[in-house]
Structure formats: structure tokens, C-alpha cells
Amino acid sequence: MKNNTFFIVAVSLLIFSCSSEEVITEIVSVPAIRASYIYHADSVLLYLEQNKDNYNDLSNAYLLKAAEIENQDLDKAIYYCKRAITIHPTLELYTALGDLLIKAKHYEDAYELYSFITQKRYRPSIGSSNYIFSAPSENLLYQSIVIHHLKYGYFDSYDIHHYKELGFDIKQLEDRLLHDQRLTIDTTPSSLNVFKLLFMTDEEIEEYKNSEEVYKDFLASIPDTSSVFEINSKQVSQFKYGREYEEMDAPPAQNSFYANFLQEIKDTNSVWYEYNYNHIYPLYNNITVIVYAIDTSEAGCPKDMRHIYHRLVLYNNKGEIINHKVIAFQSGDDLATATVNQEDISVKFFKRKWRNPYNKKDFDNDLIKIEEIGSVSYKMNVQGQIVQRGSQPDTTSAPL
Secondary structure, X not given: OOOEEEEEEEEEEEEEOOOOEEEEEEEEEEEEEOHHHOOOHHXXXXXXXXXXXXXXXXXXXXXXXXXXXXXXXXXHHHHHHHHHHHHOOOHHHHHHHHHHHHHOOOHHHHHHHHHHHHOOEEEOOOOEEEOOOOOOOHHHHHHHXXXXXXXXXXXXXXXXXXXXXXXXXXXXXXXXXXXXXXXXXXXXXXXXXXXXXXXXXXXXXXXXXXXXXXXXXXXXXXOOOOOEEEEOOOHHHOOOOOOOOOOOOOOOOHHHHHHHHOHHHHXXXXXXXXXXXXXXXXXXXXXXXXXXXXXXXXXXXXXXXXXXEEEEEEEOOOOXXXXXXXXXXXXXXXXXXXXXXXXXXXXEEEEEEXXXXXXXXXXXXXXXXXXXEEEEEEEEOOOOOEEEEOOOOOOOOOOX
16 A cells, blocks of 8 residues: 555464463564654545554554553653554544653654644545544644744744634633743733734734834834934935745734835735835924835846835824825936935935936846936924925926
């Protein structure tokens, strides 16, 4: 049988006669799943189909051996328990093996086991996904969640969703995990908030991501607090592309909510943006100034051809946007640079000349000349207005 093997079992029989007793050993060949295939759905299901309970007694004998030696030799007990599974795979035996693996801190093996018995597997023969044995109990799912954390150091959001989907109480799960002595959970305020996000409803998450707490953490995440800076012709195209993205099964990170403070997200609520938060400083008692960059460039484009703009935004103490303005940009033929000095903003506008007519997707081009064409200045007042000074018309960027 594919992925199966046979092993030899010696069976001793005690024969009595009128004058003596004799022990006869009979050698029998028993079909078995290869030990390396006990987490392979096809192998296990095919074996069960062909053998059912044929070797139940022999399997129980191995399980008894495992129980007898567990306190003296845990690895040997695991070996016997796996032997029992290879000739009679049942949910009870896998659960017993899981307990032994956790006790021995064999988390790699335990993770594979609990994934096998708690997740659905696609079966081509019936054209659908099913559990190998049955829908997992609350305790099996709990152990699976714990093992994932012990192996990877974080909780799998899919497992939490699965737990909830099967009708179990995730609020009780949250409390149980916090008090599990096997787990080391960071309970500092910011880390604890990330943990609690796993157990929030969609409505609770929506309320939390707009909370004052998230806003304060967002402000603290921007390192440059200078109120005097410039975005010159070289700096306007600079962009950090190293922003980390979450794994599919990783818990939501608190910094994933920081995009919620982008004006673009508030306008569209659905478009994904590449962004850098670059500058932050207080302006008056009730306003915070933040400058961020948005990149809408084609993938892999040269630095001079990047399409990037820098937006200055005024926030009130609740994280609400009072006012905003693009103050620097680079886009095709257009360029603008900016100097910020507390409440004062100065912007210079340029036209860029290219060797060939500019095309956003044609990288075979060179920038040959930059000409200044005008300037404008603004002042931010205590009401959060961005007021233009002088008569110079405000020049806006090309479509980004």
C-alpha cells in the first residue's frame, strides 16, 4: 500500500500439556502507516478504509507501553504512541500523542499534529474539504492555538477566527490564554493592546483604530520632530520602501492603523497607498503638524521618474484633520520644493526638461534641465487655516 509499510510482530503463545508447558512464538506481518506519514491525510484515510479496527488490540498494547514508560523515558513513550497510531490511527491516539509532545516540548512535531487534526483537508475522492476525524473540540483548538504561539511566538489570527466560527467564546479564550503558565505574553500596554485586538469584534476594532490611544501611539511613532526643515530637489524623490507587511496569519499590528490618518484614506477608504510619515511638530496648543510622502510610481522606475508628493496635514488633539496641502512633489515635467519654518511654508515650482517627451512608463529617458517658474508662501494660523501670502498664483501638481 502506498506510503504504508509492514512490521513484524512476535506473538508468544503458552501451550500446556499433561507433563510440561511450552512457549511458541508466532511471527505475523502487520500493515502499518509509515511513521513519517501519520500527518498525511491520504495515507491515514486510505489505511483506515482498508484496515478499520483490525489492529485495535495491538495498538492498545503499544499505548499501554507508552503510559508505563512515560515518566522514565518520554521520548520512548512518544515512539510507542506513534507506533500505536501507525496501525490504528484514531483521534484519541493523536490527542494522547499531542499531550506527550507538548510535555516533551517538541513544538515542531506538536504543531504539525494539531494542524492535522483541527483543520479541514481537501479530499479529491469526494471533491470537498473535511476534518480527518471530526470537528475539533474546544480543548483541541485551544491546544492548537497555544502550540502556534510556542512555535512562532505569536497567535495565529486564523486559529482565533476558526475558534469563533465553531461557536466557542473568544472572550473566555482571551482570559484563558492570558493565564496559561506555558505562555509568555508581553503585558506592556502597547503589546497587550495588540493581543486584545485578536478578540475584538469588527465594531470594537473600528472604534479602537480611531481612538485617542491609537492616535497618541501614531504621533509617537514619527521620529523627526523638527519644526524647521526643507524638502529640496534631491529630497523630494527620497522614499523608504522598507515598510514591513503583515503575514497572512499574523495578528493585526497597531501600526497597521496608522494609515487611517492619511487624508487619502479618509477620501477613498479603499485605495492602498505607499506612504512615509516624515515630520511631526506641535503648532500652537491645539494643532499638530505632520508631513508625509505618498509614492504612486511605477514599479522599479528610476529615482528621477518617481511620482511622489509630500502632504502637510494639520490635526486637532483628537486626530481629526483640520486642513491639509501638498507642499512638494515630483511628477513628470513638474517639480515643487518646500521649506517649512514653524507656521511658515515657502514653495518653489519648477519645470523639468527631458531628452524625450515624458512618459510615466518609459524608463529609457533622461532629465536634462530644471527651470524655476515661480514660488508661493503660506502661513498656518491658530484656527488651522493655511493662508496664502502675496499675489503669486498657487501652482498645483500634475496628476499623480
